[in-house]
Amino acid sequence: MIRVGLGEDLHRLVRGRRFLLGGVEFPSRRGELGHSDGDVLAHAVTDAILGAAGLGDMGAIFPPADAAWKDADSMILLRTAFERVKKSGWRLVNLDCVVSCEKPKLLPRRDLIRASLARTLELDPAAVFVKGKTGEGLGPIGKGRAVAARAVCLLEKS
């Protein structure tokens, strides 16, 4: 049996916060505002794997109202979700992602992000891909006020 999952997320970008994608920090004047560390890509991937397994979503498992998740490392949340997915008998086959932001440029650190996600999700880095897009100067993403991420994944159970 195979199943696909989709995750999507968006965070405001503000001064005084770190800019994180898949556990990799970028030099940036602005970073993601959020209850946790704000790692938008980690959140999209978490929702994708949880959704594919039919296990709920990030908001249900890590409620923002719960002080335990304040400034939480989103890669640890992703790992926690992945453990649940594995416990349900699923194996992750591959992951494909898109990050949309005006700055910083994703490309110089793309392979670091792939390696970071692959390590956390027990995948070969070749099974993880991340593409960078801009907002073409339009809307909150184009104006540098937000970053968005989308992720799709495939799960397999024998």
Ligand SMILES: [Zn+2]
């Ligand atoms: Zn988020």
